[in-house]
Amino acid sequence: MGPDQTVEMMRRLLTEAMLLSAPLLLSACLISLLVSLAQTLTSVQEQTLTAVPRLMVVFVVAMITLPWTVHRMVAFTIRLFHDFHRYLG
Numbered sequence: 001m002g003p004d005q006t007v008e009m010m011r012r013l014l015t016e017a018m019l020l021s022a023p024l025l026l027s028a029c030l031i032s033l034l035v036s037l038a039q040t041l042t043s044v045q046e047q048t049l050t051a052v053p054r055l056m057v058v059f060v061v062a063m064i065t066l067p068w069t070v071h072r073m074v075a076f077t078i079r080l081f082h083d084f085h086r087y088l089g
Contacts, residue, residue: 001087001088005086005087009080009087012076016073016076019072020069020072020073023065024058024061024062024065027057027061028054028057028058031053031057031058032050035050035053035054036050
């Protein structure tokens, strides 16, 4: 396996990882922004108010996107095994 094939495989892997993590990261950022705005407007500076809603929202989004995530991971793995002969030599 040459360097160009390694770079191509890593590029595909990182692209897939970013695509799969995007819904969770975006939902966590959005809820953190909303909670921070609410804390600023009400002058309540409790640390648990940011962690608990973020964990709940990320859990809900993870459960909603789980079928899509599993489908993408299985498709990526099948594609990787299907193209495996290219990487052997």
